[in-house]
Amino acid sequence: MLSTTFLGHQGWLFQSKSSCFLVDPLLCEEFGQAHALEYRVYPPRVFSFEHFPKVDGVVLTHEHDDHFDIPSLARLERTIPIFLSARSSTAAQQILREMGFTVHPLVPGKSVRFGDLEFTPFCGAHTSISNGDEWDTLPFFVRDVGGSGNFFSMVDITLTEQHLKWARAKDPRPVVLGWTNNTLDWSHMSDFADQRKGATQECFIKMGVDRKLIIGVWGTPAATLTCAGGFTFYGGRTWLNHRVFCVDNAAVCQMMSRLYPKEQFHATRPGQTFLMEGHRLKRVFDDTPFLTTAPPETWPARGSNGKHEATDILDYAPATGRTEMESAEYAALEQGLQEFAGSLVSGTEYVSSACAFVRGTANAEETYLAGIECWATDLLAILKGELGPIALSFGRARLWNALSDQFLFDVFGDLYRMSHPLRRPAEYLRTYQRLWTKSANTAPTIFHQ
Numbered sequence: 001m002l003s004t005t006f007l008g009h010q011g012w013l014f015q016s017k018s019s020c021f022l023v024d025p026l027l028c029e030e031f032g033q034a035h036a037l038e039y040r041v042y043p044p045r046v047f048s049f050e051h052f053p054k055v056d057g058v059v060l061t062h063e064h065d066d067h068f069d070i071p072s073l074a075r076l077e078r079t080i081p082i083f084l085s086a087r088s089s090t091a092a093q094q095i096l097r098e099m100g101f102t103v104h105p106l107v108p109g110k111s112v113r114f115g116d117l118e119f120t121p122f123c124g125a126h127t128s129i130s131n132g133d134e135w136d137t138l139p140f141f142v143r144d145v146g147g148s149g150n151f152f153s154m155v156d157i158t159l160t161e162q163h164l165k166w167a168r169a170k171d172p173r174p175v176v177l178g179w180t181n182n183t184l185d186w187s188h189m190s191d192f193a194d195q196r197k198g199a200t201q202e203c204f205i206k207m208g209v210d211r212k213l214i215i216g217v218w219g220t221p222a223a224t225l226t227c228a229g230g231f232t233f234y235g236g237r238t239w240l241n242h243r244v245f246c247v248d249n250a251a252v253c254q255m256m257s258r259l260y261p262k263e264q265f266h267a268t269r270p271g272q273t274f275l276m277e278g279h280r281l282k283r284v285f286d287d288t289p290f291l292t293t294a295p296p297e298t299w300p301a302r303g304s305n306g307k308h309e310a311t312d313i314l315d316y317a318p319a320t321g322r323t324e325m326e327s328a329e330y331a332a333l334e335q336g337l338q339e340f341a342g343s344l345v346s347g348t349e350y351v352s353s354a355c356a357f358v359r360g361t362a363n364a365e366e367t368y369l370a371g372i373e374c375w376a377t378d379l380l381a382i383l384k385g386e387l388g389p390i391a392l393s394f395g396r397a398r399l400w401n402a403l404s405d406q407f408l409f410d411v412f413g414d415l416y417r418m419s420h421p422l423r424r425p426a427e428y429l430r431t432y433q434r435l436w437t438k439s440a441n442t443a444p445t446i447f448h449q
Contacts, residue, residue, distance in 0.1 A: 002117070002144040003275045004151050004176065005288055006268040008041045009066055009230030012178070013053075014151065016144050019115025020449060021057045023140070024155075027072035027446070031231075033065040033388050033431055042232040042302065044294035045270040049075075051290040054449035056114040059106070060084040061121075061155045062137040063092050063421055065390065066231070070432055073099065074439035079448040083112060085121070087136045089421035095432035106138060109166070116145045122166050124157040141167050149222075149276025153178035156228075159210045164217040174221040175276050177214065179207060180228045183247040203247045204255045211256075222281040223264040223274065226253055232300050233394065236317045240395045241302045269293040316398075318375035319391035325376055333376060336383030343418040370401040370409035382415060385427020389415035 005013040011025040027047070032039045058080055060068050073082070078100035084092060086105035096103045106112065108123040121138035137157050143150040150171045154163065167174070183206065185199035207226075214221065229246025233239075249267035256265045264281065266272070271287035287293065317323075325333070337357040345355050364371050374397035381387040389412060401409045421428040 001146075001275065001277055002142075002149040002151075003273050004142075005273040005291065006225070006227065006270055007291065008045055008270040010155065010180065010228050012151075012153075013055075014114075014117055014119075014142050015053060016116050016146075016148075019117045020053045020055045021059065021114040021117060021119065022055055023059045023119075024061055024067040025058065025072055026066065026069055027075045028069070031066060031069045031072070033390070033435065038233055038235055038237050039066070039231045040234055040300075041270075042230050043269060043296070043299050046292050046294055048290050048292075049445035051288075052446050053290065054447050055080055056117075056449050057081045057083060057112075059112075059119060059121075059140070060088075060092075061140065063088060064156070065388070067155075068092065070095065070099075070435035071439040071442065073101075074436070074442040075445045076101075077444040077447045080446070083119075085136050085138055087422075089425045089428060091421050091425040091429035091432055094429055095436060098433070099436060108138065118143050118145060120170060122163055124155065124163075139163055141170050143171055147279065149175040149279060149281075151176045151178060154180060156180060156182060159213060161213065161217055164214060168218045172219075173279055174214065174218050175223075175279055176274055176281060177221040177224045179210065179224050179226050181207075181226050181247060181249055181252060182228050184229075185245055185247055199247050200251050200255075203252050207252060207256060208259075211260075220263065222276075222279075223266060224256075225266045225268045225274065227268050232302050234300070237395050238300075241300065244394060245302050316395050318378050319387055319396050320375070320377045320381050322377040323375065325380065329377075329380055333380045333383070336380060340383060340415075340418055344414055365400055369403060369407060371399070372411050373398040382419060385419065385424050385430065388428075388431070389419050 001017055003015050005015070007013055007022070007025050007027075009024075009026055012023045013025075014021055014023070026041055029044075030038075030040050055076075058073070058076060060082065062068065062085065068084075073096070080101070081104055082096050082101045083104045083106050084096075086107050093103050104112075106121045108121050111118050111120040113119075120141045122140065124137045124139045137155050139152075139154040139157060141150065141152050152167045152174060181203055183199055183203035211224070226249040229249065231246075232241050253265040253267045256263075266274075266284070269286075270293045271291040272293075273285040273288055274281060275283045275285070334357075341355045341357055360367070364373065372392075374392050378387065378391060378396060382389055382391065392415070393412065399409070399411070401407060418424075419427075
């Protein structure tokens with residue numbers, strides 16, 4: 001027997017009759033690495049930790065804050081072993097050891113056993129033109145040694161034929177596929193020049209392309225489970241729930257089911273459990289004793305199903321909470337920008353006259369083809385390593401590009417590459433330690449088997 005329970009966003013619990021382990025668990029209501037945690041898991045969940053099964057281990061696929069969440073890990077008994085990529089930053093490994101965990105490296109292609117459950121990570125690169133911050137995300141394959149079923153997930157990276165061949169080598173028949181929906185709908189950001197139209201249709205097409213590849217290389221899975229996009233904003237960024245929002249998994253699954261009525265597509269909700277036996281999906285349970293989805297009437301409005309009065313996207317608050325800088329900080333900002341400019345040059349020597357940031361008084365949008373507007377306090381915090389670049393995303397900056405179809409302007413990607421935890425482990429460690437300090441008094445609620 002093999003079952004998988006959806007924990008929310010991209011978190012999973014895998015269980016057999018005698019073994020259990022977690023992947024990328026978000027166990028708290030809020031998550032994030034900014035000064036104020038402004039993401040909440042969606043849809044809302046109700047945990048009953050007194051009924052939570054004992055676990056044999058926890059796997060973390062990569063260091064993004066929606067997968068590597070320090071407050072969630074603080075809920076674990078310290079004897080539970082933690083597994084993460086051997087190429088993870090020293091900051092990630094050190095904070096886990098400071099918390100009292102034993103850390104085990106994951107090597108692509110090398111399986112790990114949790115009792116009668118087997119977890120196999122594959123190579124993956126979380127890089128693209130617009131997102132260069134993670135090059136070591138681990139897609140994975142899970143099976144039970146008794147052959148009841150299997151589960152395959154690409155996590156956050158693009159599905160390839162090679163990944164499917166690796167999965168097929170582990171088991172010639174797919175049973176359950178976890179399909180990640182990371183498509184965002186920007187169509188309500190009307191003040192932005194680069195609007196995205198038909199995001200649901202775009203996601204549907206992506207899923208259809210992946211389905212064709214999966215069937216051609218590996219076969220038709222018994223069920224496809226859509227996940228991700230499991231967050232909302234609150235506080236000062238509540239208005240974003242109605243401006244930039246994740247494409248609804250249920251809508252995409254409905255479209256796929258209409259086109260392929262003989263196949264199963266499920267828009268997962270927290271607590272749903274999928275039981276596999278005999279290489280097929282035997283049964284679906286809507287909730288478990290330890291986790292249920294909150295009633296729909298309690299869900300925060302998201303997307304086009306609600307409005308928020310404060311929707312002026314020209315007004316936004318800083319991630320640091322500070323709108324003023326001290327005089328000495330301006331020198332630090334200029335020094336940080338000089339170092340940032342140096343990181344943009346691919347040659348062996350940085351020449352400031354060839355690539356530099358300079359002060360200007362002209363109207364930026366009228367003068368420059370492309371650019372970014374953000375709070376100086378936020379930018380300084382990123383350059384100093386006190387915040388990750390993600391702090392500028394989702395309503396914390398304004399970007400423009402007059403020729404977006406011809407001119408590549410990727411300031412977020414540039415900041416991500418400069419700020420990668422493998423390049424700045426000391427700065428990331430301070431962020432992790434800050435989150436751990438806030439969670440240090442959390443009593444473990446999930447225990448080792």
